[in-house]
Amino acid sequence: MRNTMKRYRERTVARVGRLLLMAVLVVVTPACTEEVIAPAATHYRDDEPRVCAALPGVAGRHDNEHTTGGIRYRVRTPANYDAAVAHPLLLVYPGAGQSGAASERHTGLTPAATAAGFIVAYADHRRLSLPVLDDLATIPAAIAARWCVDPGRVYVTGHSDGGTAAAAMAFRADDGFTPAGIAPSAAGINADDLATYACPQPLPVIILHSADDKLFPGFGRSAAQWWAACNGCATTTHATRERCIEFDHCPERARVRYCEGDGSHRRWPARNATLLQFLRDAAVTNADD
Numbered sequence: 001m002r003n004t005m006k007r008y009r010e011r012t013v014a015r016v017g018r019l020l021l022m023a024v025l026v027v028v029t030p031a032c033t034e035e036v037i038a039p040a041a042t043h044y045r046d047d048e049p050r051v052c053a054a055l056p057g058v059a060g061r062h063d064n065e066h067t068t069g070g071i072r073y074r075v076r077t078p079a080n081y082d083a084a085v086a087h088p089l090l091l092v093y094p095g096a097g098q099s100g101a102a103s104e105r106h107t108g109l110t111p112a113a114t115a116a117g118f119i120v121a122y123a124d125h126r127r128l129s130l131p132v133l134d135d136l137a138t139i140p141a142a143i144a145a146r147w148c149v150d151p152g153r154v155y156v157t158g159h160s161d162g163g164t165a166a167a168a169m170a171f172r173a174d175d176g177f178t179p180a181g182i183a184p185s186a187a188g189i190n191a192d193d194l195a196t197y198a199c200p201q202p203l204p205v206i207i208l209h210s211a212d213d214k215l216f217p218g219f220g221r222s223a224a225q226w227w228a229a230c231n232g233c234a235t236t237t238h239a240t241r242e243r244c245i246e247f248d249h250c251p252e253r254a255r256v257r258y259c260e261g262d263g264s265h266r267r268w269p270a271r272n273a274t275l276l277q278f279l280r281d282a283a284v285t286n287a288d289d
Helices: 002-023 100-107 110-115 130-136 139-144 161-171 219-231 272-287
Strands: 061-066 072-076 087-093 119-123 149-159 181-185 205-210 237-240 244-247 256-261
Touching (some): 072 100, 072 110, 100 149, 110 272, 130 161, 139 149, 149 161, 149 272, 161 181, 219 256
Parallel strands (some): 087 119, 087 149, 149 181, 181 205, 205 256
Antiparallel strands (some): 072 119, 244 256
16 A cells, blocks of 8 residues: 555656646736626525634635645635635636736636635645645635635636646545535646546536647647546537537536637636636535535
8 A cells, every 4th residue: 555655646746747847837927807806795595504603714805824835825705705604615726937816817716706605715836746736735624714614615726737736636646635626727637647547536527728728739628538537427518608518418416518718828718607607506516415
């Protein structure tokens, strides 16, 4: 068992290192739209359970949170955050060289995500390695220690390096954190890379990737096929809106969707509504379990 884990970690280090040699060269530029980052009011269901008590976190913007390993992250709550209500959490990992603040501007996720009831967090970039991934995996628990988070509705997304980190949270073992769903964007990991790992437990996956991505051409589509096979979906697909496809006959709680956009590798896709609706649907499903 010890030798198996050693080989697993050595293989993961080598593969993550290879991916990062490509991704670290990418300087992610801000998106042209969705620059507003003020938290918005959310809309709770009338029957939302009140489950938390005596947590110190308050509503608003919190810019100076740190992991035990020193990675800074920023937390955004809905404007009318209720400290007794269990919120879904969306954790955003950054592209190479990005701070959490730059990632927030780049993705433009804060207004729509907080309006949908999510607490949103943005981590600063560190060059990916096993220790860094382990440290990033501690952020959800640290946030849940201060704000009211539903541990069964924690989701991760990110762009480029951040997309790779988001995917890694699901397929890696022994990191202490398993997301309820992932949304990698422009990730530098394809089906060949993923094939070296065992399938995780089925989970909702939405992958965003540009058809014009010259750095990682075709990676998103092949990764989506791997996730669909792991989740037990059919190989056939059907079209959805906004140039997305969804794999047929997936388990109800483990849908796989692939959304293909335009533009360079650096551009965050203009699919925030699609991404959030997909995760929000998963959040409602998981909350009803």
